[in-house]
Amino acid sequence: MDLFIAQFLNGVSSGVVFGSVALALVLIYRSTGILNFAQGEMALFATYMTWQFTDWGIGVVGAIALSMAFAFVAGAVIERVLIRPVEGAHNPLNVVIVTLGMFLAINALALIIFGTTERKVPYVFPTDSWDVLGTNVAKETVGMAAVLAAECVFLWALLQKTKIGLRLRAVASNPESSRLVGINTGAMLMLGWGLAAAIGALAGSLFAAGETAFAGSSMQIILVYAFAAAALGGFDSLVGAVVGGLVVGVANALTIQYVDLLDGIELAMPLGLILAVLLVRPTGLFGKRHVERV
Amino acid sequence: MSDHQQQDRTAPRHMAARDGDRARGADTVAGVPLQPPTPRPVFIARVVVGVVLTAAALYAPFYFTPSDNRLLSEALYLAVAAMGLNLLTGFTGQVSIGHGAFFGFGAFASATLVDDYGWMFEATIPVVALLTAVVGLLVGFPALRVRGLYLALVTLGLAVLFPQVADKYATRGDGRNIPAIRPDRDSFDSLLEGLENDQWKYYVCLVTLVVLFFAAWNLTRARPGRAMIAVREQELAAATVGVNLSATKLWTFALSAAYAGVAGALSVMIEGNASATNPALYFQLSIEFLVAVVIGGTATILGPLVGALLVVVLRRNAEELVSGEPMLSPALFGGALILLVYVLPDGVVGGVRRLFARLGRRWATYELAPDPLSRSA
Numbered sequence: 180m181d182l183f184i185a186q187f188l189n190g191v192s193s194g195v196v197f198g199s200v201a202l203a204l205v206l207i208y209r210s211t212g213i214l215n216f217a218q219g220e221m222a223l224f225a226t227y228m229t230w231q232f233t234d235w236g237i238g239v240v241g242a243i244a245l246s247m248a249f250a251f252v253a254g255a256v257i258e259r260v261l262i263r264p265v266e267g268a269h270n271p272l273n274v275v276i277v278t279l280g281m282f283l284a285i286n287a288l289a290l291i292i293f294g295t296t297e298r299k300v301p302y303v304f305p306t307d308s309w310d311v312l313g314t315n316v317a318k319e320t321v322g323m324a325a326v327l328a329a330e331c332v333f334l335w336a337l338l339q340k341t342k343i344g345l346r347l348r349a350v351a352s353n354p355e356s357s358r359l360v361g362i363n364t365g366a367m368l369m370l371g372w373g374l375a376a377a378i379g380a381l382a383g384s385l386f387a388a389g390e391t392a393f394a395g396s397s398m399q400i401i402l403v404y405a406f407a408a409a410a411l412g413g414f415d416s417l418v419g420a421v422v423g424g425l426v427v428g429v430a431n432a433l434t435i436q437y438v439d440l441l442d443g444i445e446l447a448m449p450l451g452l453i454l455a456v457l458l459v460r461p462t463g464l465f466g467k468r469h470v471e472r473v
Numbered sequence: 474m475s476d477h478q479q480q481d482r483t484a485p486r487h488m489a490a491r492d493g494d495r496a497r498g499a500d501t502v503a504g505v506p507l508q509p510p511t512p513r514p515v516f517i518a519r520v521v522v523g524v525v526l527t528a529a530a531l532y533a534p535f536y537f538t539p540s541d542n543r544l545l546s547e548a549l550y551l552a553v554a555a556m557g558l559n560l561l562t563g564f565t566g567q568v569s570i571g572h573g574a575f576f577g578f579g580a581f582a583s584a585t586l587v588d589d590y591g592w593m594f595e596a597t598i599p600v601v602a603l604l605t606a607v608v609g610l611l612v613g614f615p616a617l618r619v620r621g622l623y624l625a626l627v628t629l630g631l632a633v634l635f636p637q638v639a640d641k642y643a644t645r646g647d648g649r650n651i652p653a654i655r656p657d658r659d660s661f662d663s664l665l666e667g668l669e670n671d672q673w674k675y676y677v678c679l680v681t682l683v684v685l686f687f688a689a690w691n692l693t694r695a696r697p698g699r700a701m702i703a704v705r706e707q708e709l710a711a712a713t714v715g716v717n718l719s720a721t722k723l724w725t726f727a728l729s730a731a732y733a734g735v736a737g738a739l740s741v742m743i744e745g746n747a748s749a750t751n752p753a754l755y756f757q758l759s760i761e762f763l764v765a766v767v768i769g770g771t772a773t774i775l776g777p778l779v780g781a782l783l784v785v786v787l788r789r790n791a792e793e794l795v796s797g798e799p800m801l802s803p804a805l806f807g808g809a810l811i812l813l814v815y816v817l818p819d820g821v822v823g824g825v826r827r828l829f830a831r832l833g834r835r836w837a838t839y840e841l842a843p844d845p846l847s848r849s850a
Contacts, residue, residue, distance in 0.1 A: 283803045283810070284811070285807075287804035288804055399753065403630060406626050442641075450630035450631070454627060
């Protein structure tokens with residue numbers, strides 16, 4: 180039982196990372212209808228920035244804040260410069276190709292600028308743990324969960340309680356009409372990408388801080404799990420992304436511990452999970468059905 | 474300026490229609506007179522280009538060095554896989570970023586048949602096609618119940634999962650733990666007198682490519698092709714006119730998997746092994762297939778070939794350009810990719826077609842009377 184709880188908590192802390200990246204994916208998907216395959220690499224680049232700032236002697240929390248600010252601007256610029264020209268193109272595949280090109284280029288750029296050696300971001304949370312009713316709960320797990328909760332509250336407040344959030348949602352649901360009522364759709368799309376990039380930066384940095392080291396390929400497998408999480412949640416629901424992330428994280432940890440059959444092919448688990456959920460509920464756990472007009 | 478406008482007005486109406494008005498690829502549909510009769514200069518140009526290219530393709534292995542032949546063969550098998558993906562993504566509109574998994578399955582199946590069962594390599598190709606099609610059916614059955622976006626995700630998972638599966642089940646010891654199968658080198662030797670091994674391999678790839686491309690060309694112009702395009706353009710409308718959505722998607726998926734599997738078998742011949750040592754390999758290959766389709770031109774027959782050649786050349790030149798800085802090559806590749814999409818949004822073949830259409834329209838205004846059969850739009 181102790182082992183189970185330990186693995187469960189393990190799963191929660193990786194699930195928080197999956198959930199955060201999934202949150203970023205969903206933000207972009209909701210505002211632009213684009214699957215951003217470069218999300219993981221954008222987060223990787225930002226994580227390298229965090230490392231660079233700490234290397235220059237800035238405290239780790241400050242470094243993450245700076246890197247998030249950088250990611251926000253960079254995300255907005257990427258939307259304006261790289262994505263805008265192919266948005267709404269005749270062939271929707273072109274957008275996919277552009278994000279795949281970004282995937283390759285940003286990964287390579289990060290390694291060119293910051294080198295291929297493994298880097299270490301200092302710990303953000305204390306490395307010891309609390310004793311709760313006989314089980315060890317790592318402070319890091321609690322800290323990460325708190326950060327994810329804060330992200331959710333922030334996004335919910337932003338989207339539901341502010342004018343800007345209303346505009347963001349309007350653009351997401353009907354770009355044409357929102358332009359007619361005077362919303363600057365371009366600015367909203369840039370804002371969406373900026374927000375997603377900043378959330379990705381936070382997730383990447385916190386993940387790297389918890390690990391002993393990170394390198395150029397760190398984010399790729401996370402991206403796969405994040406996609407699984409987002410698909411599980413239904414891809415247009417922020418709550419879904421978070422829940423999906425936690426489910427995938429916990430299921431993954433438990434699979435590694437208990438299912439010997441999948442030894443070495445643990446990835447079969449998130450894949451099977453997506454399939455199972457989509458077969459029963461094609462719109463994901465929290466997704467909305469779309470009515471199509473012919 | 475006014476001269477130009479004058480021309481446009483006198484041109485037959487269907488010729489003034491933009492390419493975008495037509496479903497991509499649908500202009501090859503048989504029995505539907507969507508295209509005006511080809512102007513003679515364009516027709517002659519096409520025949521000349523076709524003859525020259527065929528001659529060049531046949532003569533190429535005698536002209537180039539063995540290493541260049543190898544590069545060309547790589548482009549050919551990449552083109553076969555890209556054509557498979559083109560059937561699924563270009564014509565039927567289902568995005569897959571996991572065809573590397575089928576490619577890998579084909580490679581491992583072929584290498585196992587040669588290495589464990591002593592098959593002649595050439596004989597494995599049709600068997601591998603069948604086996605991969607069956608795997609495609611098995612995977613496609615649940616995967617295709619999910620739509621567009623989700624299919625991309627499921628297939629992405631497949632591409633990442635495949636090396637792990639291969640690593641677990643197909644490992645060859647040789648004392649060390651290498652997840653790769655390497656048949657004897659002479660399994661792939663030339664079967665014809667007077668042909669060097671590299672030339673033989675090139676011709677095997679070329680013949681396979683021609684057969685499969687011809688099949689795809691015929692398929693897409695016939696009834697199944699119309700069904701595929703209908704599914705891509707508007708699923709609901711296709712269903713209401715009697716297209717069986719799930720069956721169309723499923724057999725297209727199986728067929729495209731078979732193409733990828735055959736390409737994988739060919740890769741065993743060229744590379745000499747089926748390997749899963751690099752966990753990201755089959756994901757990267759999946760991306761390359763997609764890239765070849767899109768920069769070549771989706772829903773065209775020649776597009777995948779042009780795209781595959783471009784990918785191979787781009788990859789090699791990027792590597793040569795920056796020897797010593799290994800990471801610059803993917804950076805350049807990614808950058809070039811993005812640029813290509815901006816410059817040629819409908820791919821190289823689409824771009825060339827637009828060019829010809831424009832030239833053709835200019836000639837047509839002088840040579841052709843308005844076509845009485847033209848649809849008044």
